Amino acid sequence: MRRPASLTSQLGLTERIFIRGEDRQVATAVDDGLALVEEALHREMRFADNLADVTTRYLLEAGGKRVRPMLTLLTAQLGDGNTPGVLQAAQAVEITHLASLYHDDVMDDSQMRRGVPTAQFVWGNSVAVLTGDLLFARASKLVSALGERAIQLQADTFERLCLGQLHETIGPQDGEDPVAHYIRVLQDKTGSLIAVAGQMGVVFSNADPAYEKPVVTFGEKIGVAFQLIDDVIDLSSTGVAETGKTPGNDLRAGVATLPVLRLRERADTEPDARALLERLERDVIGTAEEGEVSPEASAAIAALREHEVTAQTLEEAHRWAREAVEALAPLPDGAVKKALVRFADTIVERSS
Numbered sequence: 001m002r003r004p005a006s007l008t009s010q011l012g013l014t015e016r017i018f019i020r021g022e023d024r025q026v027a028t029a030v031d032d033g034l035a036l037v038e039e040a041l042h043r044e045m046r047f048a049d050n051l052a053d054v055t056t057r058y059l060l061e062a063g064g065k066r067v068r069p070m071l072t073l074l075t076a077q078l079g080d081g082n083t084p085g086v087l088q089a090a091q092a093v094e095i096t097h098l099a100s101l102y103h104d105d106v107m108d109d110s111q112m113r114r115g116v117p118t119a120q121f122v123w124g125n126s127v128a129v130l131t132g133d134l135l136f137a138r139a140s141k142l143v144s145a146l147g148e149r150a151i152q153l154q155a156d157t158f159e160r161l162c163l164g165q166l167h168e169t170i171g172p173q174d175g176e177d178p179v180a181h182y183i184r185v186l187q188d189k190t191g192s193l194i195a196v197a198g199q200m201g202v203v204f205s206n207a208d209p210a211y212e213k214p215v216v217t218f219g220e221k222i223g224v225a226f227q228l229i230d231d232v233i234d235l236s237s238t239g240v241a242e243t244g245k246t247p248g249n250d251l252r253a254g255v256a257t258l259p260v261l262r263l264r265e266r267a268d269t270e271p272d273a274r275a276l277l278e279r280l281e282r283d284v285i286g287t288a289e290e291g292e293v294s295p296e297a298s299a300a301i302a303a304l305r306e307h308e309v310t311a312q313t314l315e316e317a318h319r320w321a322r323e324a325v326e327a328l329a330p331l332p333d334g335a336v337k338k339a340l341v342r343f344a345d346t347i348v349e350r351s352s
Contacts, residue, residue, distance in 0.1 A: 026077045026335035033073040033082040034066060037090045044091055044138060055119060055131040056138075059098050062114040068093045068197040071343075075198045075215050077336050079207030085146055089200035092142040092154065095135050097193055100161055102132035104189075107165060108253045109288055112246075149203060157196045164188025168255075178261050186227045187220055194226070195219030214330045218340060221324035226347050228317035231257040233350065235305040246293060248301040254286040258316065262309035276303055321348045 045060055047053040069090035076086040104110070105118040106125050112118060120128035136158065143150040164185050172181035198215040201207075234250045234257060250257055260280065266273035283296040293301075304310060321344045331337045 023335040023338065026074075026339070029077055029081055030070060030073045030339075033076075033087060033090065034070060036082070036087055037069045037073070037094070038066065040087065040091050041094060044142065045095065045135070047134070051127075052131070052134055055123060055127060056134055058116075058119055058122075058131075059101055059114060062116045064098075064114060066094060068097050068193060071194065071197040071219070072201040074336060074339055075201030075211070076205035076207070078202060078211050078331070079205030081205060083205055085150075085204035086201060088142055088146060089150065089204050090197075092139045092146075092150075093193065093197045093200060095139040095142070096154070096157070096161075099132045099135035099139065100189075100193070102128045102135070103165065106132075107169065108250070108255065110249070110253065111288075146204065150200070153196050153200060153203075157192050160188040160192040164190075164192070171256075178256070178264070179258070182256070182258060182261055183224060186224045190227050191220040191223030194223040211331055214327050217327035218324045218344075221320050221327065222344055222347055225317045225320035225324065225344070228258055228313055228320065229347060229350050231259060232310060232314050232317070235259065235301055235310060248284055248293065248297060249288075251280065251284050251301070252286070252288040252293070252297070254288070256285075258313045259304055259307070259309045260285070262312055263304070263307065266309070273307075273309075276300070276307060280304060318348050321345075 041060060042057070045057050047056055072086060072090040072093055073082060076082060101113060102119055105113055106120045106128050109120075110118050111121045118128070119131055123131075140151075140154060143154040164187075167181065168185045168189065172178045195216045196219070198219045199212055202209075202211045202215055231250070234248060236247055246252075251260065260277075263273050263277050263280075267277045268274075279296075279300040283294060283300050287294075287297060325341050325344050328337055328340055331340075
């Protein structure tokens with residue numbers, strides 16, 4: 001069985017940073033917990049039905065960094081550490097995340113995920129959606145054993161995931177600021193699950209309840225930063241080998257990322273911005289079904305990558321990450337806070 005990446009390798013932490021015994025102890029506890037969670041995931045995601053057993057474990061076995069359970073285990077070190085409740089909550093969080101990926105790939109008509117063809121590409125939309133539903137059910141079963149608080153946290157998060165996808169699908173309403181709408185979608189679709197991952201670590205390790213709000217705020221904000229960095233990475237010239245995505249994949253799927261939204265803001269007053277937007281709408285946006293990226297689309301994507309709006313998006317990602325770190329002020333100084341700060345750093349470093 002594949003062992004998940006260690007805390008130090010995921011966060012880029014070195015022995016120099018984890019020099020004190022307390023720091024190394026926290027890193028070891030998280031790594032040991034991740035190994036237990038990984039083993040449990042392969043057990044909990046088995047189904048008696050042969051088809052369901054294959055489809056539900058498809059993305060699990062494709063890999064992933066297990067970022068969300070790692071955060072659950074990390075914040076749990078603020079309390080009693082890897083309690084049985086913490087380990088079970090970490091499993092539920094990751095299964096919920098995996099379930100959302102099946103649905104996201106259907107909504108976005110994505111063809112690749114984690115270096116393999118998406119479930120909807122292999123089995124079709126209906127099977128992919130139902131597989132996601134099965135995983136949501138399995139996650140709900142896990143949290144139900146943790147009591148009413150866990151059920152409420154899971155239900156609230158599931159509601160936000162659905163609302164985020166709904167709002168992304170229908171787009172901003174008349175009079176609504178498109179950028180504010182987009183940020184709200186990111187908070188619901190990504191921030192909510194990262195936030196609850198950290199929150200469950202606090203709750204089920206019996207840590208000081210005063211730590212919940214800082215951890216939730218951190219998760220919400222770092223989730224937005226994560227997705228804004230993804231908007232920049234989507235324009236990367238390094239292609240599939242480096243990023244796992246075809247350049248412009250989100251744009252070609254019709255997703256209006258922040259660089260495009262900022263470009264639209266400028267189009268009324270800046271002729272160059274208007275001309276680039278027209279190229280993108282003609283050659284890139286919504287062209288996923290046409291197959292390979294055309295030379296015209298590649299050129300338009302490259303032009304957007306070099307435009308000021310992409311640098312602006314990167315700056316906004318850094319701002320959200322800084323605010324996430326600032327939210328951690330009430331937490332005690334030590335290995336947990338240090339690792340959370342380093343996690344925020346690695347989020348924004350992904351674009352370099």
